[in-house]
Amino acid sequence: MSNIRHALSARRADDFAQWYQEVISAADLAEESGVRGCMVIKPWGYGIWERIQRLLDDRIKATGHDNCYFPIFIPLSNFEREASHVEGFAKEMAVVTHHRLISDGKGGLIPDPEAKLEEPLVVRPTSETIIGDAMARWVQSWRDLPLLTNQWANVVRWEMRTRMFLRTSEFLWQEGHTAHEDAASAKEHTLRMLEVYRACAEDDLALPVIAGEKxxxxxxxxxxxxxxxxxxxQDGKALQAGTSHYLGTNFAKASGIQYQDREGSQQFCHTTSWGVSTRLIGGVIMVHGDDDGLRVPPAIAPHQVIILPMLRDKEGDEELLAYCEKLRAAIAATSSLGEKTRVLLDxxxxxxxxxxxDWVRKGAPVILEIGGRDMEGGTVSLLRRDRLWAENGKPDFSTPTVEDAASSLPAMLEDIQKSLFDEAATRRDDNITRGIADMDALADFYSSDKRYPGWVEVQWSKPTGAALDAVVEKLKALKLTVRNVPVGGAVADGTCIFTGEPAVERIYVARAY
RNA sequence: CGGGGAGUGGCGCAGCCUGGUAGCGCAUCUGUUUUGGGAACAGAGGGUCGCAGGUUCGAAUCCUGUCUCCCCGACCA
Structure with a gap:
């Protein structure tokens, strides 16, 4: 429909990156802060994060975890303990070296050379080491296990290239940290939390995901x-939306997390960690957004229903407002998706x-406009954000009676939640290609189209070490990465696309954020 | 961090080459007329042109440095 007057100026199909940024500003989610790589999350964006927090926190608590809070500063010596951890993060650390400022004599301030910290503090990029320290104190006996903790916090990673929500220098997240008696129970827990993330992504954020091992x-x-x-x-690229790690005894050994087992001997714990971040909001934008802005799944919408009275600055406005308020109260008394319906009278x-x-761009799931004639006829003008346009290129209003509107909203919100998921799942399934068996075909596939053709499932022999490095190089030439080996994926029955050896499993490869 | 582009009222931009202390559209405010739907007309308010130095009688404009953003690359739970 070319005659539709969309609410955004950028089009997904023309310039996905520019469209993404326009959604963030048009939906009033966040803005630049003036500090490199850091953003201000505005009320609508933060409200979505609070909804994600609420729903995920319930799931984390339901699986037996308690929330804690650990310091943002980690002593350098503490952070240094786990070698590969250091190697992975050392290049992107913010470091605190002074604790006082003094005048530079020119009206400015500089760190006081006299106030240099004896030991620098690093700003946490993640908290394995400092939580490991606490775990070493908290765990003495097998009776203390499993130890199941979580924290909601901000972390800092000095990224070279940042993008709002997807990769920012500071971001908000949740990081779970657990300690277990043995590898089997720790691995089981790693997968249990992966499943929690899958359920949260699919059921709460309406984001279809593939869970698997990296x-x-x-x-x-x-x-x-x-x-x-x-x-x-929607551009076919993959977004890693959450991770769950089995850490073996690496951090237990680095931090001295030990317990006395049933036989009285000292054992190292097996630990896990897992996290999701504000990056999820970037995923919601890129999966559910359209050319009119964001579409927020009802479960995570700060306001699910917006009532817009058509005020005219005349007598009668008060009566209209009273009418709207009555409807607001009626809707607020209903339950949708297992909670009180969140309705705003604007x-x-x-x-x-x-x-x-404005509300279309923000992506409120349902908008109810009410004017004098609605009031007289006992109806409302209802707009569903997930089905905005009618055949004639105009907003697709329906006009149920107020009673019907109020009583049907819970089911409608559930339907919107489901339809957003179904739309995304269909698109994903349509864009996964199977049966590509050699590198030339793979290269052709990814060069044949200017747009990203999505993901490809290939079979491989699961190389390790130098052989894996060679595979990574081959993929890199096509700007591709291995995403994961899906849980419960079909068994391999062919040869490895990279090595020609018998394949042992099926993997997804894709371009990625 | 390398290459490229950009920073001028809330947003989007022009002006810069050829220095003479800012302009357009949208938005905002006021008024009028309208109004079952993303109003029209008129008037008004709002910017020391990212920041810091320098050249000059005079800098948005020229020079140097620096910060931030965007795209590509490298890097990256």
Whole structure:
């Protein structure tokens, strides 16, 4: 429909990167801060994060974890303990070296040379080492295990190239840290939390994901196994939306997390860690956004229903507002998706028709416009954000009675939640290609189209070490990466696309964020 | 961190080459007329041109440095 007047100026199909940025500003999610790589998360964006937090926190607590809070500063000597961890993060650390400023004599301030810290503090890029320190104190006996903790925090990684929500120098996340008696129980827990992430992504954020194990070269620094959930964006690229790590005894040995077992001998714990971040919001944008802005899945929408009275600055406005308030209360008394329906009566001055587009861009799931004639007829003008346009190229309003609107909203919100997921899942499934059996075909596939053709499932022999490095190089030439080996994926029955050896498993390769 | 591009009222831009202390559109405010739908007209407010130095009688404009953003690359749970 070329006659549709969209709410954004950028089009997904023309310039996905520019469109992404326009959604963030048009939906009022976040803005630049003036500090490199750091953003201000605005109320609508932060409200979405709070919803994600609430729902995920419930899931984390339901699996037996307690929340804690650890310091943002980690003593350098503490951070140094795990060698591969250091190697992985050393290049992107913020370091605190002074604790006082003095005048530079020119009206400015400089760190006081007299106030240099004896031991620098690093700003946490993740908290394995400092939490490991605590675990070493907290765990004495097998009776203390498993130790299941989580924290909600900010972390800092000095990234070379940043993008709002997807990769920022400072970001908000949740990091779970657990200690277990043995490898089997720690691995089991790693997968349990991966499943929690899958459920949260799919059921709460309506993001279809593929859960699986990352290849050796993509492991978290210091991990024995890294698992991820991967989501497909509308440009066909993959986004790692969450990770869960089995850390073996690497951090236990580095931090001295030991316990006395049932036989009375000292054992090292097997630990896990897992996290998801504000990057999820970037995923929601790139999966559910359209040419009119964001579409927020109802489960994570700060406001699910917006009531817009068509005020005219005349007598009658008060009566209209009272009518709207009554409807607001009726909707607020209903439950949707297992919680009280979140409805906002937007009384802000201004024309309803103009305010409507602000809420369209923000992606509120349902907008109810109510004018004098609606009030007389006992109806509302209802707009579903997931089905915005009618055949005639105009907003597709329906006009149920107020009673029907209020009573049908819970089911409608559930339907929107489901339809956003189904739309994304269909798109993902349509863009996974199978049956490519050699590198030439793979290269052709990814060079045949200007747009990203999505993901490809290939079979491989699971090379390690130098052989894996060679595979990574081959893929890199095509700007591709191995995403993961899906949990419960079909068994291999062919030869490795990279080495020609018998394949042992099927993997997804894709371009990625 | 390398290559390229850009920073001028809230947003999007022109002006810069050929120095003479800012302009357009949208938005905002006021008024009028309208209004079942992303209003029209008129008027008004708002910017020391990212920041710091330098050249000059005079700098948005020229020079140097620096910060931030965007794209590509390298890097990256």
């Amino acid at each position: 290849p050796e070269n993509e492991r978290f620094p210091g991990a024995a196994e890294t698992w991820s959930i991967e989501a497909m964006m 009384k802000k001055p201004g024309k309803a028709a103009a305010k409507r587009w």
